[in-house]
Amino acid sequence: MDPSDQKHFTVVDYVIFAVLLAASMAIGLYYALSGGRQRTTQEFLMADRSMGCLPVSLSLIASFQSAVAIIGVPAEIYTHGTQYWFIGCAYILGLIIPAHVFIPVLYRLRISSAYQYLELRFNKTVRICGTLTFIFQMVIYMGVCVYTPAFALNAVTGFELWGTVLATGLVCTLYTTLGGLKAVIWTDVFQTVVMFAGQLAVIVVGVLRTGGVYASVHSMNLSLNPDPTERHTFWTLGVGGIFLMLSLYGVNQAQVQRYLSSRTEKEAVRSCYMVFPSLQLALALSCVMGLVMFARYCGEDHSDKLGSSSRDAMVVYFVMDMLQGLPGLPGLFVACLFSAALSTISSAFNSLATVTMEDLIKPHFPAMTEARATLLSKALAMSYGLLCLAMAYLTHLMGDSVLQVALKIFGMVGGPILGLFCLGMFFPWANGAVAGLGAGLTVSFWIGVGSIVTRTSGMKPLPPDCRVALLSNDTTAAIQTALSNVTLSRPSGLKRFYSLSYMWYSGFNCFTVILIGLIISFITGPMKEEDVTPGTIYPLLGKLLCFLPEHLKKKLCCVTPLGQTVSRRISLFTDRGKQVPAMKLNSTSTCCPVCSIV
Numbered sequence: 001m002d003p004s005d006q007k008h009f010t011v012v013d014y015v016i017f018a019v020l021l022a023a024s025m026a027i028g029l030y031y032a033l034s035g036g037r038q039r040t041t042q043e044f045l046m047a048d049r050s051m052g053c054l055p056v057s058l059s060l061i062a063s064f065q066s067a068v069a070i071i072g073v074p075a076e077i078y079t080h081g082t083q084y085w086f087i088g089c090a091y092i093l094g095l096i097i098p099a100h101v102f103i104p105v106l107y108r109l110r111i112s113s114a115y116q117y118l119e120l121r122f123n124k125t126v127r128i129c130g131t132l133t134f135i136f137q138m139v140i141y142m143g144v145c146v147y148t149p150a151f152a153l154n155a156v157t158g159f160e161l162w163g164t165v166l167a168t169g170l171v172c173t174l175y176t177t178l179g180g181l182k183a184v185i186w187t188d189v190f191q192t193v194v195m196f197a198g199q200l201a202v203i204v205v206g207v208l209r210t211g212g213v214y215a216s217v218h219s220m221n222l223s224l225n226p227d228p229t230e231r232h233t234f235w236t237l238g239v240g241g242i243f244l245m246l247s248l249y250g251v252n253q254a255q256v257q258r259y260l261s262s263r264t265e266k267e268a269v270r271s272c273y274m275v276f277p278s279l280q281l282a283l284a285l286s287c288v289m290g291l292v293m294f295a296r297y298c299g300e301d302h303s304d305k306l307g308s309s310s311r312d313a314m315v316v317y318f319v320m321d322m323l324q325g326l327p328g329l330p331g332l333f334v335a336c337l338f339s340a341a342l343s344t345i346s347s348a349f350n351s352l353a354t355v356t357m358e359d360l361i362k363p364h365f366p367a368m369t370e371a372r373a374t375l376l377s378k379a380l381a382m383s384y385g386l387l388c389l390a391m392a393y394l395t396h397l398m399g400d401s402v403l404q405v406a407l408k409i410f411g412m413v414g415g416p417i418l419g420l421f422c423l424g425m426f427f428p429w430a431n432g433a434v435a436g437l438g439a440g441l442t443v444s445f446w447i448g449v450g451s452i453v454t455r456t457s458g459m460k461p462l463p464p465d466c467r468v469a470l471l472s473n474d475t476t477a478a479i480q481t482a483l484s485n486v487t488l489s490r491p492s493g494l495k496r497f498y499s500l501s502y503m504w505y506s507g508f509n510c511f512t513v514i515l516i517g518l519i520i521s522f523i524t525g526p527m528k529e530e531d532v533t534p535g536t537i538y539p540l541l542g543k544l545l546c547f548l549p550e551h552l553k554k555k556l557c558c559v560t561p562l563g564q565t566v567s568r569r570i571s572l573f574t575d576r577g578k579q580v581p582a583m584k585l586n587s588t589s590t591c592c593p594v595c596s597i598v
């Protein structure tokens with residue numbers, strides 16, 4: 001990028017960025033020195049299970065809204081049109097199902113890590129596999145989140161790349177290590193506000209300077225094509241996106257930990273509902289930013305100004321172009337970018353430290369003292385921080401648009417984990433979980449790597465050229481007809497398998513795990529009712545057939561309502577070694593194998 005095009009920061013911008021980092025540190029220090037001073041893992045990892053629905057809901061959004069969305073979504077809209085906005089349709093079921101299926105089951109088990117559910121329902125091996133898969137997913141995802149803001153800023157403003165990565169990583173590691181989950185949640189609240197403010201500022205200034213978004217209306221496209229190999233259609237985003245949402249907001253430890261830190265189950269369900277409007281707002285802001293950017297540049301390709309860097313960097317170029325000469329606003333946008341990154345990375349650190357502690361260390365050292373366990377948790381948060389800096393470099397090599405990289409990771413790794421939980425909750429007789437997960441991950445990496453190797457991610461569509469958009473309608477129609485007549489060489493066989501849209505990865509891999517898990521269960525003999533831990537099954541069929549009269553349901557499937565108590569006592573997880581009051585279970589009804597809750 002030649003220096004003449006380089007956008008520069010004024011002192012005010014650097015000050016605003018420094019204030020953001022300092023504010024986050026202050027919140028972290030406050031929680032390190034107040035309350036129980038983070039002396040127990042219940043406080044450090046679970047915020048004493050005392051959180052209200054407002055901070056939890058804002059923290060739930062912040063966990064998976066990082067600089068990847070702030071930069072990647074406008075770049076997506078600019079390059080491919082408004083198709084991506086349809087992922088908003090997936091937020092409906094993508095939040096209702098977690099609120100009414102996953103939260104009730106997981107909250108009533110009084111666990112700290114989502115993967116403790118897997119040991120309760122299956123066995124310790126499944127739990128370890130689930131935990132390791134989660135760690136793998138979040139470490140790579142964190143690398144993308146740390147790298148994105150630093151790379152984008154460096155490409156446009158010459159902002160020191162690795163210095164920024166280091167500063168972000170260290171500040172984040174510090175306040176997460178000092179202040180625990182309470183600090184992470186309250187910094188998430190503060191950072192979500194900064195994130196929205198920054199995006200709003202860019203949109204307002206952008207609309208004022210480009211005179212509206214009329215030119216980009218033509219980039220509104222709606223593809224209802226059911227072909228699963230088409231990258232973004234209403235079906236891949238609106239339906240495939242539901243499985244993506246379930247893998248994140250239903251069973252991902254970062255979100256489950258927030259549900260479990262709520263003071264009551266109702267607060268947790270309410271926080272899940274409160275996520276919906278804010279998530280739609282976040283999606284709308286980033287999509288409109290892409291439209292304003294299109295209106296400004298009409299789809300022309302300015303990457304010549306940016307040298308080799310991708311369309312993602314173009315978003316930062318556009319923002320700096322818009323905010324030039326308005327001291328403080330470039331700094332606000334940079335603060336917005338790093339708020340988005342910090343809130344995601346801190347959530348990832350804390351959830352990684354929690355599962356490592358709860359799932360991998362505590363079970364082997366039950367007699368470990370509270371002080372030592374808390375110290376170890378802090379050391380883990382620190383080591384994960386350093387590990388993600390290494391992953392940031394790996395992202396440097398990935399090449400794809402950052403949004404696509406993140407969505408692929410969730411699909412390839414989050415999908416199979418979702419399948420594991422669904423196998424456990426909806427199929428009482430299932431016990432082939434390890435084989436199911438193994439098969440799911442194998443297929444997922446086969447298709448993921450295959451799609452990268454064969455690069456069958458479909459022709460990169462021509463950047464929408466607003467000259468076409470501004471032509472008279474019949475000319476445009478003529479051009480589009482001509483283009484549609486050019487049938488791309490349709491991939492067949494394995495190539496077609498590799499060209500499955502990555503938005504179907506979550507759903508596809510989830511079903512692979514369930515299918516293989518059920519087949520193995522039948523081959524090795526299904527689980528007996530009495531062996532299933534009560535409270536770990538969601539009576540799916542019973543709920544679906546809830547319209548049937550009781551006597552018919554009794555014949556078909558006499559399901560006791562969720563969480564009903566039955567006669568046998570079971571010992572749940574022991575919190576710190578002592579026997580937690582077991583769930584008294586006292587209904588005697590036996591149930592059919594299909595949907596029974598014992």
Ligand SMILES: O=C(O)CCCC[C@@H]1SC[C@@H]2NC(=O)N[C@@H]21
Pocket residue numbers: 064065066067068069070087145244245248279282344403406407
């Ligand atoms: O922003 C990121 O870091 C990841 C990209 C978005 C992740 C998914 S997309 C659907 C859902 N909505 C969000 O805001 N995040 C998740």
Ligand code: NA
Pocket residue numbers: 061062063064065066067339340341342343344345
């Ligand atoms: Na975030």
